[in-house]
Amino acid sequence: MSIGVIATIRIQDGKGAEFEAFASELAxxxxxxxxxxxxxxxxxxxxxxxTYKFLELYVDQDALTHHGGTDYFKAAGPKFAAVLAGRPEVEYLDGVG
Structure with missing residues:
Protein backbone atom coordinates (compact mmCIF):
# COMPACT_ATOMS: atom_id res chain seq x y z
CA MET A 1 0.00 0.00 0.00
CA SER A 2 1.38 3.42 -0.93
CA ILE A 3 2.16 6.03 1.69
CA GLY A 4 1.59 9.75 1.22
CA VAL A 5 3.29 12.52 3.16
CA ILE A 6 2.37 16.18 3.37
CA ALA A 7 5.06 18.20 5.11
CA THR A 8 4.09 21.81 5.85
CA ILE A 9 7.09 24.10 6.22
CA ARG A 10 6.91 27.72 7.38
CA ILE A 11 9.89 29.89 6.49
CA GLN A 12 11.26 33.05 8.08
CA ASP A 13 10.60 36.33 6.26
CA GLY A 14 13.19 36.96 3.58
CA LYS A 15 14.40 33.35 3.47
CA GLY A 16 12.13 32.08 0.68
CA ALA A 17 14.66 32.18 -2.15
CA GLU A 18 17.31 30.42 -0.05
CA PHE A 19 14.81 27.75 1.00
CA GLU A 20 13.49 27.22 -2.51
CA ALA A 21 17.02 26.73 -3.86
CA PHE A 22 18.06 23.91 -1.54
CA ALA A 23 14.59 22.36 -1.20
CA SER A 24 14.23 22.16 -4.99
CA GLU A 25 17.64 20.52 -5.21
CA LEU A 26 16.61 18.02 -2.53
CA ALA A 27 13.48 17.21 -4.54
CA THR A 51 4.33 28.55 3.73
CA TYR A 52 5.46 25.62 1.61
CA LYS A 53 4.35 22.00 1.39
CA PHE A 54 6.21 18.95 0.22
CA LEU A 55 3.79 16.52 -1.44
CA GLU A 56 5.35 13.07 -1.29
CA LEU A 57 4.25 9.59 -2.33
CA TYR A 58 6.12 6.33 -1.68
CA VAL A 59 5.42 2.77 -2.80
CA ASP A 60 5.60 1.46 0.79
CA GLN A 61 7.00 2.02 4.28
CA ASP A 62 10.42 0.69 3.28
CA ALA A 63 10.71 3.37 0.59
CA LEU A 64 9.76 6.09 3.08
CA THR A 65 12.26 4.76 5.63
CA HIS A 66 14.97 4.67 2.96
CA HIS A 67 14.24 8.31 2.07
CA GLY A 68 14.80 9.44 5.67
CA GLY A 69 18.13 7.63 5.79
CA THR A 70 19.72 9.08 2.67
CA ASP A 71 22.80 11.25 2.99
CA TYR A 72 21.24 14.13 1.04
CA PHE A 73 18.13 14.15 3.24
CA LYS A 74 20.26 14.17 6.40
CA ALA A 75 22.46 16.94 4.95
CA ALA A 76 19.38 19.10 4.32
CA GLY A 77 18.53 19.19 8.05
CA PRO A 78 20.87 22.03 9.04
CA LYS A 79 19.84 24.02 5.95
CA PHE A 80 16.18 23.71 6.94
CA ALA A 81 16.96 24.69 10.54
CA ALA A 82 18.53 27.95 9.38
CA VAL A 83 15.35 29.17 7.63
CA LEU A 84 12.43 27.62 9.53
CA ALA A 85 9.87 29.68 11.41
CA GLY A 86 8.67 26.86 13.68
CA ARG A 87 8.56 23.11 13.55
CA PRO A 88 7.44 21.41 10.34
CA GLU A 89 4.03 19.73 10.44
CA VAL A 90 4.08 16.27 8.88
CA GLU A 91 0.95 14.28 8.01
CA TYR A 92 1.16 10.64 6.92
CA LEU A 93 -1.50 9.15 4.65
CA ASP A 94 -2.29 5.61 3.54
CA GLY A 95 -3.20 4.92 -0.08
CA VAL A 96 -6.63 3.36 -0.55
CA GLY A 97 -6.80 2.38 -4.17
Whole structure:
Protein backbone atom coordinates (compact mmCIF):
# COMPACT_ATOMS: atom_id res chain seq x y z
CA MET A 1 0.00 0.00 0.00
CA SER A 2 1.38 3.42 -0.93
CA ILE A 3 2.16 6.03 1.69
CA GLY A 4 1.59 9.75 1.22
CA VAL A 5 3.29 12.52 3.16
CA ILE A 6 2.37 16.18 3.37
CA ALA A 7 5.06 18.20 5.11
CA THR A 8 4.09 21.81 5.85
CA ILE A 9 7.09 24.10 6.22
CA ARG A 10 6.91 27.72 7.38
CA ILE A 11 9.89 29.89 6.49
CA GLN A 12 11.26 33.05 8.08
CA ASP A 13 10.60 36.33 6.26
CA GLY A 14 13.19 36.96 3.58
CA LYS A 15 14.40 33.35 3.47
CA GLY A 16 12.13 32.08 0.68
CA ALA A 17 14.66 32.18 -2.15
CA GLU A 18 17.31 30.42 -0.05
CA PHE A 19 14.81 27.75 1.00
CA GLU A 20 13.49 27.22 -2.51
CA ALA A 21 17.02 26.73 -3.86
CA PHE A 22 18.06 23.91 -1.54
CA ALA A 23 14.59 22.36 -1.20
CA SER A 24 14.23 22.16 -4.99
CA GLU A 25 17.64 20.52 -5.21
CA LEU A 26 16.61 18.02 -2.53
CA ALA A 27 13.48 17.21 -4.54
CA UNK A 28 15.58 16.60 -7.66
CA UNK A 29 17.87 14.24 -5.75
CA UNK A 30 14.94 12.30 -4.31
CA UNK A 31 13.29 11.86 -7.71
CA UNK A 32 16.59 10.84 -9.34
CA UNK A 33 17.83 8.42 -6.68
CA UNK A 34 14.84 6.80 -4.98
CA UNK A 35 12.96 4.28 -7.14
CA UNK A 36 10.45 3.78 -4.30
CA UNK A 37 9.46 7.44 -4.46
CA UNK A 38 6.51 8.03 -6.79
CA UNK A 39 6.24 11.81 -6.29
CA UNK A 40 8.18 14.49 -4.42
CA UNK A 41 7.07 18.01 -5.19
CA UNK A 42 7.76 21.30 -3.41
CA UNK A 43 4.72 23.58 -3.53
CA UNK A 44 4.06 27.09 -2.20
CA UNK A 45 0.82 28.28 -0.62
CA UNK A 46 -1.21 30.79 -2.61
CA UNK A 47 -2.80 32.19 0.56
CA UNK A 48 -0.18 31.96 3.32
CA UNK A 49 3.07 33.86 2.75
CA UNK A 50 6.22 31.88 3.61
CA THR A 51 4.33 28.55 3.73
CA TYR A 52 5.46 25.62 1.61
CA LYS A 53 4.35 22.00 1.39
CA PHE A 54 6.21 18.95 0.22
CA LEU A 55 3.79 16.52 -1.44
CA GLU A 56 5.35 13.07 -1.29
CA LEU A 57 4.25 9.59 -2.33
CA TYR A 58 6.12 6.33 -1.68
CA VAL A 59 5.42 2.77 -2.80
CA ASP A 60 5.60 1.46 0.79
CA GLN A 61 7.00 2.02 4.28
CA ASP A 62 10.42 0.69 3.28
CA ALA A 63 10.71 3.37 0.59
CA LEU A 64 9.76 6.09 3.08
CA THR A 65 12.26 4.76 5.63
CA HIS A 66 14.97 4.67 2.96
CA HIS A 67 14.24 8.31 2.07
CA GLY A 68 14.80 9.44 5.67
CA GLY A 69 18.13 7.63 5.79
CA THR A 70 19.72 9.08 2.67
CA ASP A 71 22.80 11.25 2.99
CA TYR A 72 21.24 14.13 1.04
CA PHE A 73 18.13 14.15 3.24
CA LYS A 74 20.26 14.17 6.40
CA ALA A 75 22.46 16.94 4.95
CA ALA A 76 19.38 19.10 4.32
CA GLY A 77 18.53 19.19 8.05
CA PRO A 78 20.87 22.03 9.04
CA LYS A 79 19.84 24.02 5.95
CA PHE A 80 16.18 23.71 6.94
CA ALA A 81 16.96 24.69 10.54
CA ALA A 82 18.53 27.95 9.38
CA VAL A 83 15.35 29.17 7.63
CA LEU A 84 12.43 27.62 9.53
CA ALA A 85 9.87 29.68 11.41
CA GLY A 86 8.67 26.86 13.68
CA ARG A 87 8.56 23.11 13.55
CA PRO A 88 7.44 21.41 10.34
CA GLU A 89 4.03 19.73 10.44
CA VAL A 90 4.08 16.27 8.88
CA GLU A 91 0.95 14.28 8.01
CA TYR A 92 1.16 10.64 6.92
CA LEU A 93 -1.50 9.15 4.65
CA ASP A 94 -2.29 5.61 3.54
CA GLY A 95 -3.20 4.92 -0.08
CA VAL A 96 -6.63 3.36 -0.55
CA GLY A 97 -6.80 2.38 -4.17
Missing amino acids: RQVRANEPGNLAYELTKSRTEPN
